[in-house]
Amino acid sequence: MKHLFSQNDIDICVVGGGPAGLEAAIVAAELGAKVLIIDDNPVLGGQLIKQTHKFFGSKAHYCGVRGIDIARVLAGKAIELGISVMNNATVVGYYDDDILGVLHDDTLSAVKAKRYVIATGASENMLAFDNADLPGVYGAGAVQTMMNVFGVVPGKRAVAIGSGNIGLIVPYQLLQAGVEVAAIVEIMDRVGGYYVHAAKIKRCGVPIYLKHTIVAAQGKDRVEAAVISKVGPDYSCLLGTEMTIACDIILIAIGLSPLCDLLYHAGCRIDYIPELGGNVPYHDENMMTSRPNIYVCGDLACIEEASTAMLEGRIAGARACESLFGKGSEEDAVADEAAHELEVIRQSPFEARIVSGKKQRERDIIR
Amino acid sequence: MSDYIVDHPILKFERGKKVKFFFEGREIEGYEDQPIAAALHAAGIRVLSYSEKLGRPRGFFCAVGKCSSCLMEVDGRGNVMVCMEPLREGMQVRRQKGRGKV
Ligand SMILES: Cc1cc2nc3c(=O)[nH]c(=O)nc-3n(C[C@H](O)[C@H](O)[C@H](O)COP(=O)(O)OP(=O)(O)OC[C@H]3O[C@@H](n4cnc5c(N)ncnc54)[C@H](O)[C@@H]3O)c2cc1C
Numbered sequence: 001m002k003h004l005f006s007q008n009d010i011d012i013c014v015v016g017g018g019p020a021g022l023e024a025a026i027v028a029a030e031l032g033a034k035v036l037i038i039d040d041n042p043v044l045g046g047q048l049i050k051q052t053h054k055f056f057g058s059k060a061h062y063c064g065v066r067g068i069d070i071a072r073v074l075a076g077k078a079i080e081l082g083i084s085v086m087n088n089a090t091v092v093g094y095y096d097d098d099i100l101g102v103l104h105d106d107t108l109s110a111v112k113a114k115r116y117v118i119a120t121g122a123s124e125n126m127l128a129f130d131n132a133d134l135p136g137v138y139g140a141g142a143v144q145t146m147m148n149v150f151g152v153v154p155g156k157r158a159v160a161i162g163s164g165n166i167g168l169i170v171p172y173q174l175l176q177a178g179v180e181v182a183a184i185v186e187i188m189d190r191v192g193g194y195y196v197h198a199a200k201i202k203r204c205g206v207p208i209y210l211k212h213t214i215v216a217a218q219g220k221d222r223v224e225a226a227v228i229s230k231v232g233p234d235y236s237c238l239l240g241t242e243m244t245i246a247c248d249i250i251l252i253a254i255g256l257s258p259l260c261d262l263l264y265h266a267g268c269r270i271d272y273i274p275e276l277g278g279n280v281p282y283h284d285e286n287m288m289t290s291r292p293n294i295y296v297c298g299d300l301a302c303i304e305e306a307s308t309a310m311l312e313g314r315i316a317g318a319r320a321c322e323s324l325f326g327k328g329s330e331e332d333a334v335a336d337e338a339a340h341e342l343e344v345i346r347q348s349p350f351e352a353r354i355v356s357g358k359k360q361r362e363r364d365i366i367r
Numbered sequence: 368m369s370d371y372i373v374d375h376p377i378l379k380f381e382r383g384k385k386v387k388f389f390f391e392g393r394e395i396e397g398y399e400d401q402p403i404a405a406a407l408h409a410a411g412i413r414v415l416s417y418s419e420k421l422g423r424p425r426g427f428f429c430a431v432g433k434c435s436s437c438l439m440e441v442d443g444r445g446n447v448m449v450c451m452e453p454l455r456e457g458m459q460v461r462r463q464k465g466r467g468k469v
Contacts, residue, residue, distance in 0.1 A: 040432055040451070042400075052377045066377070090432070123433040135413035135426025142430035142450075150405035151380035153370040177372050221424040222413040259433070 004109040010036045012320050013113035015091045018046020019306045020298025021119030022074040023313030027334055029081040031321040040090040045071025046121055050148040053169055061307035094265035115293050115320040122256035122299040130216035136223025140170040140253035147177045155249035159226040160184045161214050165193035167253030172201050182245050184208045185228050217250055226250050258300045275357025277303035286319035287312055295320050304354055314338035370409040386456040403449035404437050415439050419465035439463050
């Protein structure tokens with residue numbers, strides 16, 4: 001393996017250039033660390049590069065700004081600060097002696113840094129139903145990538161499964177791209193995402209079928225229809241309530257799972273906490289994992305949202321610096337401020353699940 | 368090349384130069400540097416491979432290089448993740464059947 005960067009060159013290596021990783025990198029560079037960001041996309045920004053809608057959140061966190069523009073601001077800051085960036089580079093393994101294997105241009109190279117901040121985000125969950133493997137059954141994020149990043153019309157008529165924020169926002173963006181949305185299907189008895197997003201899509205005449213689920217995709221070698229059905233109180237399908245909806249894409253928006261692979265390689269402790277997204281890395285209030293040289297933040301640490309991902313990133317970046325340079329007031333100030341803002345955001349009723357998941361982990365530690 | 372978004376209320380798309388490539392030996396146009404999967408999708412091609420045991424048609428799922436549902440044979444090399452691999456002039460792209468050859 002070719003050695004690209006060694007400990008002498010890099011204090012902190014950030015894996016993943018989404019909002020969490022970018023904030024961690026920016027804070028660390030501002031505190032004087034030599035930082036490298038590795039990301040597998042051609043541009044920095046992670047999920048933000050496909051989010052054309054204006055963001056929610058607090059005043060200080062780009063509320064009212066489109067995701068694509070937040071990505072530009074953060075990436076610009078990173079470049080301004082002289083942070084090294086490897087784009088189109090995938091970290092494929094965490095090896096002995098704390099070395100990362102990085103695949104770039106068909107070549108595997110080694111990167112070694114004194115501290116790692118892992119901010120790899122999450123991947124979309126799949127759902128099992130008849131013919132779920134037919135071409136045209138896509139992750140909602142995939143459809144968003146196709147239309148908003150690649151500029152390709154993803155289909156003619158869509159059915160979305162799941163009414164969380166992603167399941168509400170992506171259909172709205174489909175309408176903006178000229179794609180018809182036949183239905184949004186939600187198994188629960190209420191919409192999962194924010195009321196405003198639901199109201200917006202309803203105003204456009206898109207029906208939201210509550211207490212319904214998908215039972216099958218139909219089509220020969222691509223999706224031609226979705227079969228949905230009503231569910232009973234135990235969420236099983238009620239026979240005789242099936243309805244066939246013609247469509248050529250089915251969007252799966254039922255949730256995300258943290259991309260923990262590198263932490264498994266490194267031997268970090270992973271806990272199963274459904275409220276946080278399933279298997280999630282253990283971390284303390286400094287975002288440090290069970291290994292003192294590895295920090296985590298963002299969707300990898302818990303499936304949440306961009307504003308909280310950025311705040312966690314700030315804590316991770318500042319605390320990683322602190323562990324390198326010794327305790328300083330600047331590091332404390334940055335991390336404490338971010339921790340306080342996180343606390344405020346997590347007082348919202350929408351965050352109750354996250355808070356209960358975090359508490360569960362604390363209880364597990366004491367036990 | 369019909370299935371590209373031209374007028375969008377928020378976004379403007381910058382595309383690379385037009386290039387020709389081959390899908391199953393048939394000449395198709397795409398834009399340089401866009402992921403191969405995007406060029407194929409825009410050309411109306413949805414089936415990217417056939418599954419190993421039952422030969423079922425497969426397309427992409429995540430489009431961000433995470434799920435391995437879009438592996439194809441590119442220039443004779445198997446298991447190329449076409450949702451990430453940039454398109455180049457003259458590429459030979461084929462549907463992968465079962466496991467890829469290295
Ligand atoms: C449709 C949609 C709408 C949303 N709307 C909102 C909203 O309105 N408000 C809000 O606050 N949040 C919203 N979110 C959530 C928000 O986008 C995420 O919570 C946030 O992007 C998480 O940031 P992150 O940095 O942890 O991960 P990501 O943004 O996913 O970034 C991770 C990066 O790491 C890269 N990566 C992963 N593994 C590797 C590897 N091995 N090697 C190299 N690179 C790797 C990824 O490709 C990616 O670029 C939305 C999400 C979606 C999908």
